[in-house]
Amino acid sequence: MVKELGKKIIAQNKKARHDYSIEEVFECGIVLSGTEVKSLRAGRASLVDGYAMINDGEVWLSGVHIPEYTEGTWNNHTPRRERKLLMHRKEINKLHAIVKMGGLTLVPLSLYFKDGKAKVEIALAKGKKTHDKRAALMEQQSTREMSRELSRRNSGKD
Numbered sequence: 408m409v410k411e412l413g414k415k416i417i418a419q420n421k422k423a424r425h426d427y428s429i430e431e432v433f434e435c436g437i438v439l440s441g442t443e444v445k446s447l448r449a450g451r452a453s454l455v456d457g458y459a460m461i462n463d464g465e466v467w468l469s470g471v472h473i474p475e476y477t478e479g480t481w482n483n484h485t486p487r488r489e490r491k492l493l494m495h496r497k498e499i500n501k502l503h504a505i506v507k508m509g510g511l512t513l514v515p516l517s518l519y520f521k522d523g524k525a526k527v528e529i530a531l532a533k534g535k536k537t538h539d540k541r542a543a544l545m546e547q548q549s550t551r552e553m554s555r556e557l558s559r560r561n562s563g564k565d
Contacts, residue, residue: 411523417447417522425540427514427532433502436493437468437518437527442476442483442488447525449476452518459492459513459529461503466492468515468527492527505531521529 439447446452450497457471475483493517494502505511515557516528 409518413472413522415520416446416517417450417520418452418454420457420514420516421512423516423530425543426535427512427530428535428539429516430511430528430531430533432516432528433494433498434521435466435527435529437525438491439473439525443473445478446473447473447477447518447520454515454518457515459515461499461506461513464496464499464503466494466499466502466513466529468529469493470517473517492529502531526553 430432442528451474453472455472457468459466459468461467471486471490502513506513511533513529514532515531518525519526520526
């Protein structure tokens with residue numbers, strides 16, 4: 408029987424959504440050691456420098472920082488080690504073919520517990536140019552201003 412139900416987000420990579428345009432998102436399991444799970448349950452992780460790569464038909468997550476568990480003993484994990492991701496063979500082959508063509512990369516978006524199991528959301532992403540980032544920021548700002556103006560008008564404060 409599952410002890411935890413639902414989704415508990417541990418870490419998100421907001422910078423990835425700013426720096427990349429997301430093409431497709433995949434949910435993967437992740438192979439962790441015991442102290443890594445305890446550290447994640449404490450809510451400590453960073454996806455900022457993380458990326459995924461495909462080696463020998465397996466997907467690996469690199470650059471993700473899961474700090475050492477404070478109550479861990481001599482067999483504590485190394486914080487930035489490569490971790491294996493669990494995906495179906497068909498998905499791995501599809502990702503490998505797309506990434507091999509070039510132009511796209513695999514970026515972790517979020518790390519979370521789903522029904523008690525650690526999951527990583529990785530995305531096929533294409534890097535944005537500087538002018539694309541500026542256009543996206545201007546669009547967000549204009550939508551924010553429009554919604555602010557609409558709420559001000561609806562509340563009767565003219």
